[in-house]
Amino acid sequence: MTPISKVLVTPVGMACNLACSYCYNSPFADPLGSVEMISVALLRKLYEGLTVSAAQKLTVIWHGGEPTLAGIDFFASTIRDQDVIRATGRTVHNCIQTNGTRLTDDWCVLFAKNDIRPSLSVDGPTELHDQHRRDRGGHGTHGQVMQAIARLRKHNVDFGLLVVVTRDTLSRVDALFDWIVEHHVSHLDLLPCFESNRDGQPSKRVPTNDELSEFFIRMFDRWWEHDDPTIRIRTFQDILRDELGGTTRVCSWRGNCSWIVSLNESGRVYPCARFHGFNDIALGELGTATLPDILKSPRAIELRQSMARGQEECLDCRWLRVCGGGCPFARYATGGTFSAPYAFCKMRQRLFEHIHLRCEASRDK
Amino acid sequence: MNLEDHVAGSAILASIATELAKEREQRRCPCDDYENCDYDNNN
Numbered sequence: 001m002t003p004i005s006k007v008l009v010t011p012v013g014m015a016c017n018l019a020c021s022y023c024y025n026s027p028f029a030d031p032l033g034s035v036e037m038i039s040v041a042l043l044r045k046l047y048e049g050l051t052v053s054a055a056q057k058l059t060v061i062w063h064g065g066e067p068t069l070a071g072i073d074f075f076a077s078t079i080r081d082q083d084v085i086r087a088t089g090r091t092v093h094n095c096i097q098t099n100g101t102r103l104t105d106d107w108c109v110l111f112a113k114n115d116i117r118p119s120l121s122v123d124g125p126t127e128l129h130d131q132h133r134r135d136r137g138g139h140g141t142h143g144q145v146m147q148a149i150a151r152l153r154k155h156n157v158d159f160g161l162l163v164v165v166t167r168d169t170l171s172r173v174d175a176l177f178d179w180i181v182e183h184h185v186s187h188l189d190l191l192p193c194f195e196s197n198r199d200g201q202p203s204k205r206v207p208t209n210d211e212l213s214e215f216f217i218r219m220f221d222r223w224w225e226h227d228d229p230t231i232r233i234r235t236f237q238d239i240l241r242d243e244l245g246g247t248t249r250v251c252s253w254r255g256n257c258s259w260i261v262s263l264n265e266s267g268r269v270y271p272c273a274r275f276h277g278f279n280d281i282a283l284g285e286l287g288t289a290t291l292p293d294i295l296k297s298p299r300a301i302e303l304r305q306s307m308a309r310g311q312e313e314c315l316d317c318r319w320l321r322v323c324g325g326g327c328p329f330a331r332y333a334t335g336g337t338f339s340a341p342y343a344f345c346k347m348r349q350r351l352f353e354h355i356h357l358r359c360e361a362s363r364d365k
Numbered sequence: 366m367n368l369e370d371h372v373a374g375s376a377i378l379a380s381i382a383t384e385l386a387k388e389r390e391q392r393r394c395p396c397d398d399y400e401n402c403d404y405d406n407n408n
Contacts, residue, residue, distance in 0.1 A: 229380030
């Protein structure tokens with residue numbers, strides 16, 4: 001089995017101080033005030049399991065909900081507890097995916113001191129961001145997030161941004177790119193809105209493949225022509241890595257989740273945090289079994305094999321090498337099986353073709 | 366056509382070619398880059 005190199009943990013489950021319109025967690029979200037914190041004992045058991053199951057370089061990604069609701073002291077303490085993994089010679093990095101609204105100077109100091117890399121959810125200019133990313137009183141949060149970015153820079157904390165692309169973003173592609181340049185965002189990615197409602201039907205906020213194709217192609221062209229390598233848009237970087245004979249890096253381009261594991265606040269283990277709430281996909285309970293036993297259980301093996309079989313539908317596709325057949329969660333959430341078509345397949349194919357042709361044209365100059 | 370020709374005229378491509386060369390030199394798995402799990406974030 002592939003050693004685990006990434007661990008996702010949701011320390012407060014789906015609890016969040018915001019109420020974003022497109023949140024895929026909303027069907028499962030707990031109201032604030034009933035925040036269930038993960039226990040120290042569970043985390044220590046996780047770290048103990050990683051002393052034998054992890055790759056030499058391990059990343060722990062704190063996710064949610066809004067993980068900062070767990071508090072600064074929680075993070076300072078649990079990062080010390082990870083020393084049990086470091087004692088085996090492994091390195092451990094920590095990342096935190098946050099909405100950015102709670103990042104005070106104290107948080108920035110914690111990040112700087114412990115080399116924690118935050119990734120903030122920002123949807124670009126104020127009007128785009130505030131359209132969907134609002135607090136529970138219905139107020140936009142863009143101002144708070146931009147203040148957080150300023151604080152992170154003041155404390156020299158490296159960070160990334162994740163931008164959700166909804167139907168509202170489509171007509172604002174130039175405004176979004178100009179915003180990226182104006183604020184000199186050095187690491188970001190563009191994620192198509194994907195609402196995994198239990199009925200499997202996409203909401204009206206989810207763009208179609210054709211709409212997304214146009215958006216991504218226009219964004220790529222702006223980025224390519226701007227030609228500033230210090231602005232790194234992960235999706236485009238990965239496709240170009242493939243063009244140059246390298247391998248892609250993003251997990252949703254690998255077609256399986258074999259090197260990832262995820263733990264929710266009550267100790268349930270999943271192949272990825274995206275599956276939290278999908279109890280039929282759970283691998284086991286850390287409260288009653290060890291991580292190595294869970295990872296080598298028949299259930300885990302069967303799930304990973306099912307994910308791999310999902311790729312078989314794509315064997316004839318010329319882009320399988322770079323695409324991996326799409327994110328297994330997206331396949332499962334829309335079709336109820338890992339063999340279901342990948343929701344953004346057509347968009348990816350058009351984007352790959354476009355980028356390939358632009359590279360060819362560049363080479364022929 | 367060699368890699369240098371391929372990336373000529375594009376600072377972005379040249380930067381990625383440099384990144385790939387470093388990875389090969391260090392025999393480093395790209396998965397080691399800790400920023401690279403996207404676990405699509407709509408939250």
